[in-house]
Amino acid sequence: MAIRIKDFTEKESPLTNGHRMCPGCGAPTAVHQGLMGVESPVVVVNATGCLEVSTTVYPFSSWRVPWIHTAFENAGAGVSGVEAAYVALKKRGKIDKEIKFVAFGGDGGTYDIGLQSLSGALERGQDFTYICYNNGGYMNTGAQRSSATPKGANATTSPAGTASAGKPQKPKDLTAIVEAHHIPYVAQTTLFNATDVAEKVKRAVETPGPAFVNILVPCVLFWGIDPSLQQDICKLAADTRFWPVYEVVDGVWKLTYKPKKRVPIEEFLKPQARFRHLFKGDGSKAMLEEIQADVDADWQVILDRCGETWEV
């Protein structure tokens, strides 16, 4: 059944409104949009990060569903353990409900320190969904660079300066790394279209076995954007092809959003303060050209994987 925006307004989100995330932050939006399409009861496992600290400030909790956090680098193992307990107790007749398991980790907890734990859980083929809310940096600790931070971004451990145009490396392709585990469902999306997020997460959760959704979300504070621009900046990420939107079902790659026109990468970078240095003087022109060349090359890889052409 297709998901309708209208249904969202009628359903209670597992995450209450009374959390302490920043206005305009993409992470709670990803949780709301993602989980509202899920019918079964869910148990949430959370890596350390903004979402964790801001939704469970003791003695309060913003979660209407069972929720557990242990540490930063182990959400994959954490969700494995809960799922393993569920399978065991169900087999022994101690639980009869259908329960689904969803892990949330930021890009730091997923691309970097939690990659091993995630990889292990994927390889074991357990039944869970892992959602990476990817805002391209260690935002909870003050915008240090992660391996998801875009090339050229001014991060606090790869600052732009007189001898640097920002982070020199491009992000690793985590979604493809996850896909290489040959799990049944992998997707990449962003907050440009609520039903897209909801449909992908719903499909991920309903697919037996491990599933992974990489959602690009803005950090208003460290991307340096107005909170009202959450959806606009995500749309630009998709339209500039900085963040291709696709899914891989049983190894078959499919582009689920094809931009209608060629939008230069500057359109995505320029509204963000973290790229401001790239637009001052001529010094960083080479960096901008490099970023555009990366985007074009990576887009071609995605098109090839999806068996698509793109002529605009």
Next chain:
Amino acid sequence: MPRREITSGNWAFAEAMRQINPDVVAAYPITPSTDIPMKFADFVANGKVDTNFVTVESEHSAITASITASAAGARVMTASSANGVALMHEIFPIAGCFRTPIVFGLVNRCIGAPINIHCDHSDSMAERDAGWIHLYCEDAQEAYDTAILAIRLAEHKDVLSPVFVCQDGFITSHGFEPVEILEDSTVKAFVGERDADFPLLDVDNPVTYGSFAMSEYYFEIKRQQVEAMKNVLKVYDGVAKDYEAVSGRFYPKLDRYRTEDADFIVVVMSSASGVVKDVVDELREQGIKAGCLRVRMFRPFPADEVAEILAGAKAVAVLDRALSIGGTAPLAAEIKSALYDCGKNIPVQSCVYGLGGRDFFPQYARELFMDLAAGKVSREERYLGLLE
């Protein structure tokens, strides 16, 4: 009828796991505890248990999955050693704080560098403040029995804390000896079923585990853990007596050997106590009032009982199989601390032995007792069997 088997400490522990048939085992291999998950994998592969065995990719994930499975409401067991234990270090206090009653077979091995696979206690001693119960076993029989007993202790409602069941790497884990194995039905009845409070899988009554507690609450939460650990001292003997009723074997917190009238007492843990006890018998025949105190429960530390046992001695020596480099070795520090309040100013000689699997010979214990008798006790740490 119980049966007697010639088996190793690892296999005996694994056999206990088979009989307990936990809901979840999440484990990763490391010498010398590898036999435990290997043997258990055999049980799984041959339908001897119906446990959900999670073959994780690291010890860090093993302990993480153990905690979340336990929080979910499952009965969970695992095992590890040395560097594996060290890799879990970050996560152990979370198990303590979540009050997840995991039973953990810790097969003691030293921590590199230099890398070495043999026994000492530096792995578990580094975890002594993690909020886990520490029980140290002398032999394979005790490792087997303690695995079973520990389930009841960990899940006791006044305790709800994880337990390390320690045995000496290779010496106990790979040494073969006769072990009495209880009937499956006896073990099953003894451990019963886990009745978890606040399980994560109760979706109708959602709970939040692992929230963010700043300076307004953190201290109080830690204080509650202290209380749970104190409760162990109160309930332990009851659990041990229940186990005695089904097995005929009683394991006290502190194993006293001819200490009642002893002038000179050597305090030791785990397998080396057998050597010390032999030497005690020998010296008693020579008219020297020697005694041995084996500390089985290291956390919580039964300080009052220790002081009571040692209060009548003229001198005490403490054998540590771990260093606290630059400080006092862990067991010696506890013993000295326990004795301070009894006001008797009993001389205590701290000795370190057996690091990296160095053998511990009766001669070392003999010399030590003779030194105690001769009043040769110093504040300097001594190293037994060291070539220097």
